Amino acid sequence: MNLELLTPDKWSSEQKRLIGFAIRFGDKRLAVSTIHALRKLDGLRLEADRQGAYGAVVSVATLGGRLAGFGFASDGGESGCMVVVHPEARGLGVGSAIVQAMIQRLGRLCCNVATDNIASMSLCFRLGMTAVSMHKGPTGKPTLRFERGTVHDNARPRHSDFVSQ
Secondary structure, eight states: OEEEEOOHHHHHHHHHHHHHHHHHHSTTOSOHHHHHHHHTOOGGGGSBOTTSOBSEEEEEEEETTEEEEEEEEEGGGTTEEEEEEOGGGTTTTHHHHHHHHHHHHHSOEEEEEETTOHHHHHHHHHTTOEEEEEEEOTTSOEEEEEEESSOOOTTSOSSTTOOOO
């Protein structure tokens, strides 16, 4: 498997293909707001700023020269986070490699996963992400917020639809 973190130039040439891939293989689980964030991504956010921090990351995995999956996160996942793996590449470690590369590039990552999405929740737990809150997702489903590489502030909820315990 080859893994590539896209540059602004590469993003401009791959954007349409990746959006199409997400829509086709996202199994209708991707939030419209996340696809919108991907469409609006300014490629310059894929470069490090003066302090060496990245505003966004797009990680692309290929197997045998074919697109196997990709991940996107903006603002550490706060403004959008998704991972999409081609059905024929699932179970081969593609999703894990993509998320690990995203965490390494950004230094932190948060994402929201509907509780009926067992594969994505398993991926998050396998990679050491912590479920820090539960809220209603955009479709009304119970959704867990996962974080890794961040300091948790347990005193305040992370989402406006936070469900207290």
